[in-house]
Amino acid sequence: xxxxxxxxxxxxxxxxxxxxxxxxxxxxxxxxxxxxxxxxxxxxxxxxxxxxxxxxxxxxxxxxxxxxxxxxxxxxxxxxxxxxxxxxxxxxxxxxxxxxxxxxxxxxxxxxxxxxxxxxxxxxxxxxxxxxxxxxxxxxxxxxxxxxxxxxxxxxxxxxxxxxxxxxxxxxxxxxxxxxxxxxxxxxxxxxxxxxxxxxxxxxxxxxxxxxxxxxxxxxxxxxxxxxxxxxxxxxxxxxxxxxxxxxxxxxxxxxxxxxxxxxxxxxxxxxxxxxxxxxxxxxxxxxxxxxxxxxxxxxxxxxxxxxxxxxxxxxxxxxxxxxxxxxxxxxxxxxxxxxxxxxxxxxxxxxxxxxxxxxxxxxxxxxxxxxxxxxxxxxxxxxxxxxxxxxxxxxxxxxxxxxxxxxxxxxxxxxxxxxxxxxxxxxxxxxxxxxxxxxxxxxxxxxxxxxxxxxxxxxxxxxxxxxxxxxxxxxxxxxxxxxxxxxxxxxxxxxxxxxxxxxxx
Amino acid sequence: xxxxxxxxxxxxxxxxxxxxxxxxxxxxxxxxxxxxxxxxxxxxxxxxxxxxxxxxxxxxxxxxxxxxxxxxxxxxxxxxxxxxxxxxxxxxxxxxxxxxxxxxxxxxxxxxxxxxxxxxxxxxxxx
Numbered sequence: 001x002x003x004x005x006x007x008x009x010x011x012x013x014x015x016x017x018x019x020x021x022x023x024x025x026x027x028x029x030x031x032x033x034x035x036x037x038x039x040x041x042x043x044x045x046x047x048x049x050x051x052x053x054x055x056x057x058x059x060x061x062x063x064x065x066x067x068x069x070x071x072x073x074x075x076x077x078x079x080x081x082x083x084x085x086x087x088x089x090x091x092x093x094x095x096x097x098x099x100x101x102x103x104x105x106x107x108x109x110x111x112x113x114x115x116x117x118x119x120x121x122x123x124x125x126x127x128x129x130x131x132x133x134x135x136x137x138x139x140x141x142x143x144x145x146x147x148x149x150x151x152x153x154x155x156x157x158x159x160x161x162x163x164x165x166x167x168x169x170x171x172x173x174x175x176x177x178x179x180x181x182x183x184x185x186x187x188x189x190x191x192x193x194x195x196x197x198x199x200x201x202x203x204x205x206x207x208x209x210x211x212x213x214x215x216x217x218x219x220x221x222x223x224x225x226x227x228x229x230x231x232x233x234x235x236x237x238x239x240x241x242x243x244x245x246x247x248x249x250x251x252x253x254x255x256x257x258x259x260x261x262x263x264x265x266x267x268x269x270x271x272x273x274x275x276x277x278x279x280x281x282x283x284x285x286x287x288x289x290x291x292x293x294x295x296x297x298x299x300x301x302x303x304x305x306x307x308x309x310x311x312x313x314x315x316x317x318x319x320x321x322x323x324x325x326x327x328x329x330x331x332x333x334x335x336x337x338x339x340x341x342x343x344x345x346x347x348x349x350x351x352x353x354x355x356x357x358x359x360x361x362x363x364x365x366x367x368x369x370x371x372x373x374x375x376x377x378x379x380x381x382x383x384x385x386x387x388x389x390x391x392x393x394x395x396x397x398x399x400x401x402x403x404x405x406x407x408x409x410x411x412x413x414x415x416x417x418x419x420x421x422x423x424x425x426x427x428x429x430x431x432x433x434x435x436x437x438x439x440x441x442x443x444x445x446x447x448x449x450x451x452x453x454x455x456x457x458x459x460x461x462x463x464x465x466x467x468x469x470x471x472x473x474x475x476x477x478x479x480x481x482x483x484x485x486x487x488x489x490x491x492x493x494x495x496x497x498x499x500x501x502x503x504x505x506x
Numbered sequence: 507x508x509x510x511x512x513x514x515x516x517x518x519x520x521x522x523x524x525x526x527x528x529x530x531x532x533x534x535x536x537x538x539x540x541x542x543x544x545x546x547x548x549x550x551x552x553x554x555x556x557x558x559x560x561x562x563x564x565x566x567x568x569x570x571x572x573x574x575x576x577x578x579x580x581x582x583x584x585x586x587x588x589x590x591x592x593x594x595x596x597x598x599x600x601x602x603x604x605x606x607x608x609x610x611x612x613x614x615x616x617x618x619x620x621x622x623x624x625x626x627x628x629x630x631x632x633x
Contacts, residue, residue: 056585058578058581058582058585059578062576062578103568104567104568104570112570112571112573113573114571114573114574115573115574115575115576116573116574116575116576116579318574318576318577319574319576322573322574325571326571326573329571330568330571344574349574351574351575353572353573353574353575354574356571356572357571357572357574360569360571363569364569386572389570389572390572392570393569393570393572396566396568396569399566423567423570426566426567427566427567430564430566433564456565457565457566457567460564460565461564461565464562464564491562495562
């Protein structure tokens with residue numbers, strides 16, 4: 001065996017093999033050398049384009065990063081005053097809906113989910129609030145472009161390359177290359193994913209689609225992706241529907257549903273997913289999409305059922321496990337949630353978030369020894385972006401233990417990591433109020449509300465302080481805001497009723 | 507306020523009356539119970555204490571399970587980090603254009619540093 005000559009690939013074959021082994025930077029170097037020798041080698045050129053675009057590839061289905069302008073200034077919503085339950089803006093507020101006391105909400109006012117998704121599309125609150133919120137690691141949100149993050153990635157990769165831009169898009173003969181089926185896909189992906197010049201990408205897709213006599217579903221999907229990025233949602237829908245008539249693809253169904261979500265039509269999105277499920281039974285993408293929509297609508301039962309179906313099909317789906325676990329935890333079954341989180345741990349994920357969650361589940365399930373070690377582990381490994389949440393939860397543990405001074409310290413540490421952490425502000429305010437420092441408590445509650453106006457606890461607690469101080473008018477205003485967040489809260493209703501005679505007496 | 511609490515009291519008493527009615531009205535059922543087939547707990551009005559007062563206390567925010575990161579989020583963050591690192595390297599080469607751009611990008615992107623460098627003093631005298 002040892003006498004056999006070692007076969008060493010050279011040239012284009014080597015680049016191809018490196019590419020297939022996903023060693024993209026090495027493949028790119030080989031391609032660059034080949035292109036220096038022969039700049040007109042189209043195969044190498046296409047391969048290098050592929051290498052570059054693969055290095056910055058992001059699944060377009062999952063990529064829902066939106067800028068402020070798209071979130072708050074868009075005019076795409078078809079029905080601005082929708083019936084409850086048919087819009088992300090107006091989830092059902094019945095008894096089985098969101099109970100903000102049981103399940104906390106994010107700073108944007110969405111109920112907390114098991115996983116972070118770049119899904120700020122489902123806005124809540126006002127532009128005013130979003131602008132006022134300080135920009136930190138977590139809230140950094142680009143003001144304008146949809147693809148702000150990608151745009152920056154593109155610029156960065158340009159700047160890093162010593163030779164400058166690989167393809168000069170301004171000088172390239174687009175009609176020639178975009179119509180050439182040998183290279184146009186690579187060129188498109190390069191422009192779309194690497195350069196992030198969506199206008200040029202759209203032009204390429206348009207020319208290519210025309211060259212394929214409008215019969216290639218691939219190009220229709222790519223055109224739709226461009227329209228989605230450019231915010232032209234109607235055109236995206238048209239392209240996707242026409243693509244579906246040609247050929248049913250999972251990606252097409254998912255993109256179509258995404259488009260419906262963007263125009264705030266969750267029912268249409270659910271219908272699209274259901275059609276997708278008819279064509280591809282028990283498909284994970286479709287089921288996950290349905291589960292997400294149901295969750296955003298506050299239908300946790302339905303959402304969990306979909307996630308369970310996901311888990312039947314794909315038992316290592318972390319998103320599904322985490323979402324099921326979260327719902328169990330807030331449904332008062334922390335032991336079961338613990339089992340789900342432990343399953344994620346078994347699969348080899350060991351992030352500080354996970355350890356913190358396991359710690360919280362253990363604590364709620366009375367397994368104190370393991371709770372403590374998990375929380376210590378989370379604290380030791382935490383990164384800056386979760387530090388505030390970790391400290392906040394440590395504060396909760398301290399409150400449960402009864403060590404209130406330490407709890408107050410933990411909350412303040414959370415606030416140094418994230419000055420906008422409204423939950424910490426509220427809980428610190430309660431502790432201050434207990435100490436009799438009412439003014440400090442008032443200002444803490446007040447700043448919590450200014451960070452997150454939709455928050456139930458902040459409004460309610462400040463209302464209590466106001467009522468105790470005799471500031472009934474302010475109290476009534478706050479109670480009304482609290483009732484917006486949680487319309488069925490009994491104490492709020494009672495307080496409102498007790499305030500009514502004061503107004504009538506005048 | 508008083509009305510609601512009275513309502514609660516009435517329903518509680520109502521339930522008790524019903525349970526008493528079954529107790530006295532249907533002797534057969536009780537007989538079966540004596541054989542241990544079916545056990546029921548009965549509450550009598552004069553054996554109970556009914557507390558009406560309830561204080562309104564501030565509501566704590568609940569423990570917050572931290573959302574895990576999806577693969578896409580992780581990948582985006584990773585890519586962004588890598589690109590930032592790539593940008594940091596040419597800065598040393600004193601390449602004017604690149605360093606200007608990278609500074610611009612840094613200012614734009616390194617917003618988190620506001621929360622890192624800001625050394626807020628959380629300890630106060632009374633702790």
